Amino acid sequence: MTDTALRDPRSAPLKTPSDLGTAATKDISGALNALLADLFALYMKTKNFHWHVSGPHFRDYHLLLDEQADQIYAITDPVAERVRKLGGTTLRSIADIARRKRILDNDAEYVSPLDMLAELRDDNKRLAAEMRAAHGVCDEHGDVATASLLEVWIDEAEKRVWFLFEASRRGDTPGR
Numbered sequence: 001m002t003d004t005a006l007r008d009p010r011s012a013p014l015k016t017p018s019d020l021g022t023a024a025t026k027d028i029s030g031a032l033n034a035l036l037a038d039l040f041a042l043y044m045k046t047k048n049f050h051w052h053v054s055g056p057h058f059r060d061y062h063l064l065l066d067e068q069a070d071q072i073y074a075i076t077d078p079v080a081e082r083v084r085k086l087g088g089t090t091l092r093s094i095a096d097i098a099r100r101k102r103i104l105d106n107d108a109e110y111v112s113p114l115d116m117l118a119e120l121r122d123d124n125k126r127l128a129a130e131m132r133a134a135h136g137v138c139d140e141h142g143d144v145a146t147a148s149l150l151e152v153w154i155d156e157a158e159k160r161v162w163f164l165f166e167a168s169r170r171g172d173t174p175g176r
Helices: 003-007 022-052 058-085 094-100 113-141 144-167
Strands: none
Touching (some): 022 113, 113 144
């Protein structure tokens, strides 16, 4: 601990020791913070659609979107804590999320239920792709712990894509 940190504990550095090195901390933390921003954006969009879904399949869609929002939110703390374990710092505000997120907002007054499902399907598909890219960063730096977590989260995102795809199919029409 530095002399300054001993005199003023508010200025103590947050850098948790890690054997991965400074470059790994910077690169992996950056990738994870972008994912974290995407997760918060996708969580909010999923809840938005959950709150505003309507129509003959209301109950099924409402419950599906609530379940998916809970799953997305459940990932946020482990992602942020992983950043801290690596010695990085993580998101600090809604503005920080807005600067980093890659998932687009949907503030439309009305979105049809099938359009909601399609948009969330595409967003979860993109999230899985971004997680794969983050996995590649982890592989470059030998961070097997973060890579292992990402593998589980990729599988969960793919399951959400699958459920959203199946829920949005129109009857017995193959491939739609």
